[in-house]
Amino acid sequence: MTRKDESLRLQKVTIQLVGRTLIEIDREIQPGDVLTVMGSSGSGKSTLLAFIAGFLDPVFEASGRITLAGTDITGKPPEHRRVGLLFQDPLLFPHMSVGQNLLFAVRAGDRDDRNGKVQEALEQAGLAEFHDRDPATLSGGQKARAALMRVMLSEPHALLLDEPFSRLDADRRSRIREFVFAEARRRQLPVLLVTHDSEDAEQAGGPVFHLD
Amino acid sequence: MILKAAPALAIAVLIGPILCGLGVTILPAFGYFPALGGNEFSLDPWRQLFATPGLLRSCLISLATGLVTTLLALAVVAGFVAGWSHTRMFRAIQHLVSPLLSVPHAAAAFGLAFLFMPSGWLVRLFSPWPSGFERPPDWLIIHDPLGIAMMAGLFAKELPFLMLVTLAAMPQANPRPGSMIATGLGYGRTAGFLFAVWPSIYPQIRLAVFAVIAYASSVVDVALILGPTNPAPLAVRLVSWMNDPDLTVRFKASAGAVLQLGITATCLLIWVAGEKLFSIIFARIRSSGRRFDKDQAVRIGFSVLMIATAGAVFAGLFILALWSFSGFWPFPKAFPDELTFNTWQRQLPGIGQPLTTTILVGIAATIFALALALGCLEREARTGRTGGNRALALIYIPLIVPQASFVFGLQLFFLSVGLHASLYALILVHLVFVLPYVFLSLSDPWRAWDTRYAQAARTLGASRNSVFWQIRAPMLLRPILVASAVGFAVSIGQYLPTLLVGAGRWPTITTEAVALASSGDRRVIGVYAFIQMLLPFIGFAAATLVPALLFMRRRDMRAGS
Numbered sequence: 214m215t216r217k218d219e220s221l222r223l224q225k226v227t228i229q230l231v232g233r234t235l236i237e238i239d240r241e242i243q244p245g246d247v248l249t250v251m252g253s254s255g256s257g258k259s260t261l262l263a264f265i266a267g268f269l270d271p272v273f274e275a276s277g278r279i280t281l282a283g284t285d286i287t288g289k290p291p292e293h294r295r296v297g298l299l300f301q302d303p304l305l306f307p308h309m310s311v312g313q314n315l316l317f318a319v320r321a322g323d324r325d326d327r328n329g330k331v332q333e334a335l336e337q338a339g340l341a342e343f344h345d346r347d348p349a350t351l352s353g354g355q356k357a358r359a360a361l362m363r364v365m366l367s368e369p370h371a372l373l374l375d376e377p378f379s380r381l382d383a384d385r386r387s388r389i390r391e392f393v394f395a396e397a398r399r400r401q402l403p404v405l406l407v408t409h410d411s412e413d414a415e416q417a418g419g420p421v422f423h424l425d
Numbered sequence: 426m427i428l429k430a431a432p433a434l435a436i437a438v439l440i441g442p443i444l445c446g447l448g449v450t451i452l453p454a455f456g457y458f459p460a461l462g463g464n465e466f467s468l469d470p471w472r473q474l475f476a477t478p479g480l481l482r483s484c485l486i487s488l489a490t491g492l493v494t495t496l497l498a499l500a501v502v503a504g505f506v507a508g509w510s511h512t513r514m515f516r517a518i519q520h521l522v523s524p525l526l527s528v529p530h531a532a533a534a535f536g537l538a539f540l541f542m543p544s545g546w547l548v549r550l551f552s553p554w555p556s557g558f559e560r561p562p563d564w565l566i567i568h569d570p571l572g573i574a575m576m577a578g579l580f581a582k583e584l585p586f587l588m589l590v591t592l593a594a595m596p597q598a599n600p601r602p603g604s605m606i607a608t609g610l611g612y613g614r615t616a617g618f619l620f621a622v623w624p625s626i627y628p629q630i631r632l633a634v635f636a637v638i639a640y641a642s643s644v645v646d647v648a649l650i651l652g653p654t655n656p657a658p659l660a661v662r663l664v665s666w667m668n669d670p671d672l673t674v675r676f677k678a679s680a681g682a683v684l685q686l687g688i689t690a691t692c693l694l695i696w697v698a699g700e701k702l703f704s705i706i707f708a709r710i711r712s713s714g715r716r717f718d719k720d721q722a723v724r725i726g727f728s729v730l731m732i733a734t735a736g737a738v739f740a741g742l743f744i745l746a747l748w749s750f751s752g753f754w755p756f757p758k759a760f761p762d763e764l765t766f767n768t769w770q771r772q773l774p775g776i777g778q779p780l781t782t783t784i785l786v787g788i789a790a791t792i793f794a795l796a797l798a799l800g801c802l803e804r805e806a807r808t809g810r811t812g813g814n815r816a817l818a819l820i821y822i823p824l825i826v827p828q829a830s831f832v833f834g835l836q837l838f839f840l841s842v843g844l845h846a847s848l849y850a851l852i853l854v855h856l857v858f859v860l861p862y863v864f865l866s867l868s869d870p871w872r873a874w875d876t877r878y879a880q881a882a883r884t885l886g887a888s889r890n891s892v893f894w895q896i897r898a899p900m901l902l903r904p905i906l907v908a909s910a911v912g913f914a915v916s917i918g919q920y921l922p923t924l925l926v927g928a929g930r931w932p933t934i935t936t937e938a939v940a941l942a943s944s945g946d947r948r949v950i951g952v953y954a955f956i957q958m959l960l961p962f963i964g965f966a967a968a969t970l971v972p973a974l975l976f977m978r979r980r981d982m983r984a985g986s
Contacts, residue, residue, distance in 0.1 A: 266880065266883075266884055267883070268880050268883075270809070271809060290883075290888075291880070291883035291884055292883050292884070292885075292886050292887055292888055294884070296884055297884060297885075298880065298881065298884040300877055300880075300881065302877070304875075304877055304878055304881045306878065306882075306896055306900070307900065307979055307980075307981035307982050308899045308900055308902075308976060308979055308982050317882070317885060317887070317895070318885040318886070320886060347978050347979050347980055347981075348981070349979065349980035349981040350980065363885065364884075364885070367884070367885040367886050369884075
């Protein structure tokens, strides 16, 4: 399961909004490591993720380079960046079954092969029986796990987490968090976690970068 | 590539035919149109026009209809929304009124006529007891010289339109806190809402109000069914000149079309002046400190008006359907002696052709409109540019420029480019009116969609195109189908453009129904008006049923979620 051990590098990244600098960061995240970016709401945490994933709103001005798995992805369209992104909400597509959601992420190829990957991912997430289920009928924790497996099936080279645990209740939060970090470590993915919850940062265990 | 062209193409569809039509109307209005034998400019058409007997009265009726209908409908909507928003009654009436939007004007007008005319159902209900009528009374209720019946018919149809437009504007006006603060200060519910919330609703619905003014001041089909006849409103007389076998009358018709444009513009100017005056008076009342807290009677009054209006239209439609199935039904009986399929059987052979045209043109115009609207919205999503208020004004142009003033010119234009009376020309002219409604209906839900779904899909490796086809469009299937149903209903309802551009060679259910107005044959009118009302209903039923079946097992795809 170990992928080519390549890091996510943010080289002299600055993001400005009408002349005011919101973010200035120059870091490298090694495969399997987690960099936690902390800041209050409005500090531009999500803007950084948008820049890395390729969705930066044109009102912002950004400079610097992002390299991932040895290639410069700064100018690439989001679908070619190989950056997995988990949001605050699971955002499972409501018109698809759980299995169809996962299948959507699997790259084109042999049909049986693709379905096999989906089933395997569901089993890893403890959702083996949920292939044909309506995502709306899943619990919060199940949705979060399905969303993670969907990201993993797209074979990302890095994982970006946008406060993905904040909507879960305290009990589930730590278990899901554990599950996400374990999966990322197992796949040797560099992880960038954005949060305002210091507990998230503690459990992530890596370096912490404070905004503002 | 195609997507890049969508906004330009949509603007061309919205503006092109209107500019073309207006341009070609103005030339013959000043005597120049070689195809009709007018080789030099002159003021003769205008002299002929102003020499027409009863012209001033026709103009005044048009002017009054535009203003009175709109003012009353807007006042009732504002009063009702102010007095009842966020109540159970409000939701109930909203559900009662919404379906009326899809009923074509002509069908609603026929229904009201069948209900209120001296031999109509209401008089029958009270005859011979207690009214004592053995024969229909000699009242001039419909086709009255002042146009009151016509205004009432238009009022009943514009009420649901303004109501829905207001509802769509409500979330942005965020009425809850404002009206609660006002009532907290001791203002009555109605006054509090009008003072605190209405000023942020009105600017949003202003263009729709203009559209209602323009429509009412230049309406033809409702005027033929309910309006005065001697003289008729200007637009009705225009149409008869445009179809006059004597081709020289068409110069006068062109001058009349320009006059119609002036009448509608005058209506709008008076309205805008009225807005200014109203806001001064309104501000003075608001600052007077009076609380208007005893508004129970007013509130009840507005709700009764809403219910009565919707009830009258529904009752009219029912009577209309009943006539189409009725056998012998003499006055003063309230119900026919027997129900038969005789009228339907007799009419069926003749219905096939117009029905096919109606459906074909409706579907074609709707598909083109949907493609253009989706293209513009997707282009907007990709570039982040919405076009803002100017784009919105463009969308409303076909609804604000009166049909009677440019469709005739458009007919002359098609004549000169060899597209006269072709199906393409007919679909194009329907598209002009279908596109704005499809766009307006689709744009809110489209823009309200959570774009993080698109971001999630993109990071999973999906291209923009597959996000559109596999995620956004399926998730928005319901609003897309509803917008299509709205577009189809608008196409079904088109009378004047179909009549003029189709040049009688492409009769539709609507042109046939309106043509029957003077026949007085209620059974045959019932058949055509019933089909006219049924077609949009089928469209809306499909728009509800298809997503419900398709997403039966997807809870978050259900309506309202």
